[in-house]
Amino acid sequence: MTLEFTDGNFGTEVLDNDKLVVVDMWAGWCGPCRAIGPIIEELAQDYAGRVDVGKLDVDHNPETPVNYGVTSIPAILFFKGGQLVDKVVGAHPKAELEQRIQMNL
DSSP states (O other), rough: OOOEEOOOHIIIIIIISSSEEEEEOTTTTTTHHHHHHHOOOOHHTTTTTTEEEEETTTTTTTHHHHHHTSSSEEEEEEOOOOOOEEESSSOOOHHHHHHHHHHOO
């Protein structure tokens, strides 16, 4: 199951986390966001215990996307040791997201 990130918990859940954290920035009205939702869920299950995978609704949490220059969604951000280490924008296949996870583990 994916985690739910918010402007309020982003610091503790993402930036203060020692693991690789994958953040899906999305919105309910975004078709491509809904399309990759099941892929994000699969990644959360596949990497449970090794990688924290979660979603941040940009409509309800506008501060964090602005802080990281997110202007288009879906945007998948990869954080390690509190630092942004990778970012992809748009709907990408699961294999590509897995490759990025492996590169950043």
